[in-house]
Structure formats: structure tokens, C-alpha cells
Amino acid sequence: MTLLLIQQITDTAKHLADTANHAVTTAALPTEELRFGDLLIKGGWVMIPIGILAVLGLVIFFERYFTIRKASRDESNLMVQVRSSIHSGNLESAIAICRNNNTPLGRMLQKGLLRIGRPIKDIEGAIENVGKLEVSKLEKNIGILGIVAGIAPMFGFLGTIAGVIKIFYDISKTDNISMGVISGGLYVKMVTSAAGLFVGIVAYVCYHVLNMMVDKVILKLETDAIEFIDLLEEPSK
Numbered sequence: 001m002t003l004l005l006i007q008q009i010t011d012t013a014k015h016l017a018d019t020a021n022h023a024v025t026t027a028a029l030p031t032e033e034l035r036f037g038d039l040l041i042k043g044g045w046v047m048i049p050i051g052i053l054a055v056l057g058l059v060i061f062f063e064r065y066f067t068i069r070k071a072s073r074d075e076s077n078l079m080v081q082v083r084s085s086i087h088s089g090n091l092e093s094a095i096a097i098c099r100n101n102n103t104p105l106g107r108m109l110q111k112g113l114l115r116i117g118r119p120i121k122d123i124e125g126a127i128e129n130v131g132k133l134e135v136s137k138l139e140k141n142i143g144i145l146g147i148v149a150g151i152a153p154m155f156g157f158l159g160t161i162a163g164v165i166k167i168f169y170d171i172s173k174t175d176n177i178s179m180g181v182i183s184g185g186l187y188v189k190m191v192t193s194a195a196g197l198f199v200g201i202v203a204y205v206c207y208h209v210l211n212m213m214v215d216k217v218i219l220k221l222e223t224d225a226i227e228f229i230d231l232l233e234e235p236s237k
Contacts, residue, residue, distance in 0.1 A: 046159030046192045050152055054199045057148040060141050061206040068138055068213045072220065075105045079224060082109055083231055091116060104134035104217070105224050112228055120233065127225050135218055142210050149204035156196020163189025 078101050085094035091113060098110035111130045115123045167186060 044159055044163065044189070044192065046155055046162070047195060050155050050159075050192065050195050050199055053148045053152045053155070053203075057145055057199065057203040057206065060144055061210065064138075064140075064142055064210050065213070068210065068217060071104050071134075071138055072213065072217045073103075075101070075103060075224065078103075078106060078109070079227060082113075082228070086231060104131075104138070105221060107134065108221065108225060109228055112225075112232070116232065120229065123232065124225075124229060127228070131218075131221050131225065134221070135214065138214050138217060142207065142214070145203050145207035145210065149200045149207055152199040152203060153193075153196040156193040156200075159192025159196070160189045163192070 078097065081097050082094045085091070085097065095110055095113045098106040098113060100106075108127050108130045112123050112127045115126045164186065167189075
């Protein structure tokens with residue numbers, strides 16, 4: 001009885017030792033690193049249109065950003081010069097100052113100065129029309145960012161669905177339903193969804209940033225236009 005108990009203890013200890021050795025060996029095996037570049041390549045052909053959308057969105061954002069930022073610079077000095085020229089009765093000088101300024105506000109004021117002598121309503125209408133034209137120039141191509149924000153995630157989901165279809169097609173042909181086959185192909189195809197969502201989120205944020213910048217420029221132009229009309233009405237008060 002004692003010998004049997006000793007034999008059982010020995011077998012149990014041996015089994016535990018073998019299990020521990022196997023765990024150590026498995027942990028010592030080098031694991032394959034998940035590289036970002038490899039995932040992008042494995043994403044398939046859908047990554048090409050997603051990449052094009054990403055580049056297009058960035059180009060439009062930075063081009064519009066610097067254009068709008070230039071239009072939103074402080075033009076208080078321009079208003080001071082125009083006011084001084086009008087008060088001194090030198091209309092040609094005021095027009096030349098606005099022409100040389102070459103900004104949305106400068107073009108608006110120039111149009112108003114060229115209408116001096118007509119009713120105030122006509123001057124306001126001319127300034128308003130130029131303002132609308134300048135705002136439309138600032139908003140040029142911003143809508144494309146909204147399109148990118150909408151369709152980039154769709155391309156990502158399309159790539160994932162196409163990958164899932166291929167996985168199940170391969171299973172139907174090979175009759176191999178192992179979890180390794182399914183998960184191995186699926187995690188690669190999910191890269192397209194992640195890439196599409198990332199591009200869409202960035203484009204969405206950039207779209208609204210530019211719109212907020214344009215809104216600030218519009219408010220500033222309207223404020224300066226009102227100040228200019230008040231300036232023209234001063235002599236008649």
C-alpha cells in the first residue's frame with residue numbers, strides 16, 4: 001500500500017514537471033510582431049481608395065486652412081487708412097489702398113467706394129454681393145471633406161465584408177472550419193474598417209474646423225461692412 005502511494009505521488013510530480021516544462025518552452029518561443037505596415041498591405045485593394053481619400057482630405061484641409069487663415073487676419077489698419085482717406089475727401093487714395101490690400105475685406109470696401117454717390121442701399125447691396133462671392137471662394141472644396149468623412153468608413157466596411165465572404169468561401173472549398181483559419185483572415189480584413197473609420201473621423205473633424213473658421217471670417221466681414229456703411233453715413237448725420 002505504501003509503495004502504491006509513493007508511485008502515485010511520483011507520477012503526479014512527473015506530470016506536473018512535464019506541464020511546467022511545456023509552459024516554459026511555449027513562453028520562450030518568439031512571437032510574431034504585429035507591424036502596422038504589414039497590416040496595411042494585408043488589408044487588400046480597398047486600402048488604395050482609402051489611402052487616396054486620406055491624401056485628398058489632408059491636401060484640401062491644409063490648403064483651405066492657410067487660405068482661410070490669411071483671410072481672417074486683422075484688418076483694423078485697413079479700416080483706419082480708409083477712414084482717414086474718406087475724412088480727408090481723398091476717395092481715390094481709399095480705393096487704391098483697398099486695391100493694394102488684396103483681401104476679401106479690401107475687395108468689399110473697394111466695391112463700396114466705387115459706388116459712392118449712389119443710395120446707401122445700392123452700396124450695401126454691392127458690398128453684400130462681393131461678400132457672398134468671397135465667402136464662396138473660402139468655402140471652395142470644403143464640401144469634399146464632408147464627402148470623404150462619409151464614404152471612407154463605407155470603403156472600410158466594404159473591405160471587411162469582402163474579406164469575410166472570401167474566408168467562408170475558402171472554408172467551403174477546403175472544409176477547414178478551424179478557429180485559426182477564421183480569426184487569422186478576419187483580423188486582417190478588419191484593418192480596412194479601422195483605416196476607413198480613422199480617415200472618416202479625421203476628415204469629419206477637419207471639415208468642421210474649417211467651417212468654424214469660415215463662420216468667424218463671415219462675422220468679421222459683416223462687422224467691418226457695417227462699420228464702413230456707418231462711416232459713409234457720418235457726413236450726412
